[in-house]
Amino acid sequence: MDKPQDAGIGPSQDAQEALLHFLSLSSQPQPADAQAVRVVVVGRHKYYEHFNAQLVEFPLSANGEFRMPYTTLQPLDLVWQAQRPDELKFYAALARFQGYYEKSPGDLEGLKALVANPFGYSFYWHDASVSEKITPRALSPIDLTKPLLDVQVRISLGEKKYHVQAELSIDGTFCPLSLLTPRFEYFLVRDHTWFLCVQPPVMQAILYFKKYHSTLLLTHDEFAGFQQQVLPELEGHVRVAHEYIKPATKIQKKSGGFDQSPQKLIYLSDLGNYVLINPVMLYGQVEIPVLTKRQIYAQDARGNYYGISRDGQAEDAFVALLIRQHADFPEQLENPLLYFYLHKSRFLDENWFLDVFEEWGENGIQVLGFNHLKGNQLNPHKAKINIQVASGLNWFNALVKVRFGRRHASLKQLHKSIKNKNKFVLLDDGTLGLIPQEWLHRLESYFSAGEVVDETIQISKIKFRTITELFEKAMLDQQVQQEIHHLQHRLSSPEAIAPAPIPEALHATLRPYQWQGLSWLDFLDDNSFGGCLADDMGLGKSVQLLAFLLLQREKHPENNTNLLVVPTSLIHNWLEEIEKFAPSLRVQVLHGPARARSSAGFADYELLLTTYGTLLSDIFFLKKFVFNYVVLDESQNIKNISSQRYKAARLLQARNRIVLSGTPMENNTFDIYAQLSFACPGLLGTRQYFRDTYAIPIDRFKEKRSAGALQALIRPFVLRRTKKEVAHELPDKTEVVLYCEMGAEQRQVYDSYEREFRDYISSNKEEEIAKNGMHVLRGITKLRQICNSPLLIKDDKLFGDASAKIERLMDQLRSLTSVHKVLVFSQFVSMLDLIKKELTRETIGFAYLTGRTQNRSEVIHQFQEDEATRVFLISLKAGGTGLNLTAADYVFLVDPWWNPAVENQAIDRSYRIGQQKNVIAVRLICPDTVEEKIQVMQQNKAKLATDLIGTDESFFKSLTKADWLGLAGG
Secondary structure, three states, rough: OOOOOOOOOOOOHHHHHHHHHHHHOOOOOOOOOOOOEEEEEEOOOOOOOOEEEEEEEEEOOOOOOOOOOOOOHHHHHHHHHOOOOOHHHHHHHHHHHHOOOOOOOOHHHHHHHHHHHHOOOOEEEOOOOOOOOOOHHHEEEEEEEOOEEEEEEEEOOOOOOOEEEEEEEEEOOOOOHOOOEEEEOOOOEEOOOOOOOOHHHHHHHHHHHOOOEEEEEOOHHHHHHHHHHHHHHHHOOEEEEOOOEEEEOHHHHOOOOOOOOEEEEEEEEOOOOEEEEEEEEEHHHHHHHEOOOOOOEEEOOOOOEEEEEHHHHHHHHHHHHHOOOOHHHHHOOOOOOEEEEEEEEHOHHHHHHHHHHHHHHOOOOEOOOHHHOOOOEEEOOOOOOOOEEEOOOOOOEEEEEEEEOOOOOOEHHHHHHHHHHHOEOOOOOOEEEEHHHHHHHHHHHHHHHOOOOEEEEEHHHHHHHHHHOOOHHHHOOOHHHHHHHHHHHHHHHHHOOOOOOOOOOOOOOOOHHHHHHHHHHHHHHHOOOEEEEOOOOOOOOOHHHHHHHHHHHHHOOOOOOOEEEHHHHHHHHHHHHHHHHHHOOEEEEOOOOOOOOOOOOOOHHHHHEEEEEHHHHHHHHHHOOEEEEEEEOHHHHHOOOOOHHHHHHHHHHEEEEEEEEOOOOOHHHHHHHHHHHOOOOOOOOHHHHHHHHHHHHHOOOHHHHHHHHHHHHHHHHHEEOOOOOOOHHHHOEEEEEEEEEOOOHHHHHHHHHHHHHHHHHOOOOOOHHHHHHHHHHHHHHHHHHHOOHHHHHOOOOOOOOOOOHHHHHHHHHHHHHOOOEEEEEEOOOHHHHHHHHHHHHHOEEEEEEEOOOHHHHHHHHHHHHHHOOOOEEEEEEOOOOOOOHHHOOOEEEEEOOHHHHHHHHHHOOOOOOOOOOOOEEEEEEOOOOHHHHHHHHHHHHHHHHHHHHHHHEEEEEEEEHHHHHOOOOO
């Protein structure tokens, strides 16, 4: 009975070896038949002196011996079973060597793959002298290895001859050459071991010395020839020791310059599409290629030769540095070449060579021949960029210096490259420097922010906030930092700006927010900044500007001619505002056929008032005069950067610029760009830069971050106060007149009817006029209707339907209705219908109330409660009484009524108990028409004013023939 084994005892040594053997076999591709084995048979090709290798499968006998017949396997059929690159290479080598092939340098790579033997196959030598065919009897096992073969040649001097002796060591062990048999050009055979020599020059040296039984005896003359013909080749690949030459003394080292540390060099050269990289050590004046075995010998002043030892440690470190720098280099150490190499496209890849060249420089390696490579103009150095920002008069000066080693790029060339989105820049020696990827965007931002002047980028001080975003603090000098801090503090809030003096010539008492606006404009002026005053309608932009122009009179008594460009319809408004608030301003109007046609005499005026249309007509001489300020009112008129108005405005010359607009942005962000590129040149960069950075992200993709960045950039230069913000400073009710200048077509219609009416009044006596009062009233009513729109008189004979009032009203409603609710009154229902069409076209929600409206309470409730209903169109009679419309805080009276009391009743529909907003009432008046003349009569006739408190009927009865003629323009 067997004795049981102890549970704690491990497997025996034999069992472990059996297991390891099994595992090694299981890792190899196994034949389908378990009683068969695969081996590699090497030999000579049947017909050629070629190395031959085949993968053969032998059946095994009971005692494990090879049996016939065997099977030759096709390597390409086995490729699909390969898992690793070395297995693929092994099968590829077998496929190459199993038949006839043309010899090539690639044979060595195949032999290395074969010897690597990733499957652990056994190798057998086929001895054709025993049997031409492969038989078990003709096979003998061999070992194929790839050892380290080291050949050293020793040269000594005897009494009469030189002794040249070669010694071979295999993996550090001496091996006499006589014991080795060369086979198939690449193998040295000793017994059953085949040594693969991976360096053909070493193999040639071995074969050379085998012919001479390892030793040559040479006379002095023979040695001289040997030195010239053989030694140079030998010293490239094997160590040659001249033992007859003594080591250098300290004096010899010093005199020959060998007492200094060797210098590391890299020579670059072309070889077809490849770049050769040859590492060299410079000892004194002697250059030694590092990958050679060459020794250093020199001759002193007396003619004595001496030897210098190479610095093996430094050279090994040099080579180690190189092979770390590219994945191809370690493998290249095994080939017989005395240099490294890379395809030119891979060598000149900026992601490689710039880092490598920098590391070479850091390790004291000098590179030679880079710019002699064919087709190469690159500079081998990384860019070193230095930036300093200093303060100038009205700009910051960014001094940008870009160096590539000892070469530099001019700012002009750098700008050219960045503008063309080219990562290469032309340097002062004609080479091309590579701009780092991370700097391309930064430099583009620098150039977009300013203008190149000589070797600096001049950035307007208006972009002080951009300076802090673009440049690191260390780049800004102390003065720049102080200026930016000052500007940021003052412009962060208008309240932080010191109050400006109020001009004595101003005929107005400024409200606190208006004084703040004047101080803001004055602060901008002190810093030569333009700006946009964008207060809500009715808050007094005009009085703030006029106060500022009067202040300019005191600050700049000389060269103080200012140009104010306004829509044609606002000329009368401005003339009235000037007469009311700044009558001392010397003003000239540049408008109409009788206007000045040159800039002669401009200097005699403080303010030139012109229109956008006249600006286009007269730009040829207006652009030649240098104004103190150019001011654009309703500056949204230049919002289209492709328009002639915008282009003409940009041609104007001025010390500074201001734009006024209650609606600086109507459609998209380019509205802002157009107006601020005029008022604050350079603030928003180029058109393309603004489009890419702000317009597309904001308008197309609704990016909040981009919108926030734009808002932060322009905030210091746009002052906008809404009615809601300054409500506590406003009176409860503010009344404003907007003049609506007729266009040519509308004026033609009006003038025609006015002549007809005037002729009728002139041809009749006072009593006839009084008797036919209704006929007279119809004539006046027609004139008032034409002021609204020629369409109201329904005369098919008259050409034209343009309406200055509808255009002006819609301009206001577009800007106001996003925030405010608005009442629009008209005596004429037909006028409300025309406005209704425009509101529908603009998709502005509205309610509509006339005498015919049945559901009156529902319509009123809709306006009061529905947020989408922004405008209430109301006929004057239907809305005169009984309405409480406190949702509105703007009231527009499209056509002034005879009786101001009726108008006031309409205004009071909004201005009632329960109204918590300040109400602004706007009257639309066509200048030089019956509407304006009614206003004049109301102001000049006390009796008329008294009558107007009564009824409309009493008002009409009070008019004389002269009054009617006055209304008719007579």
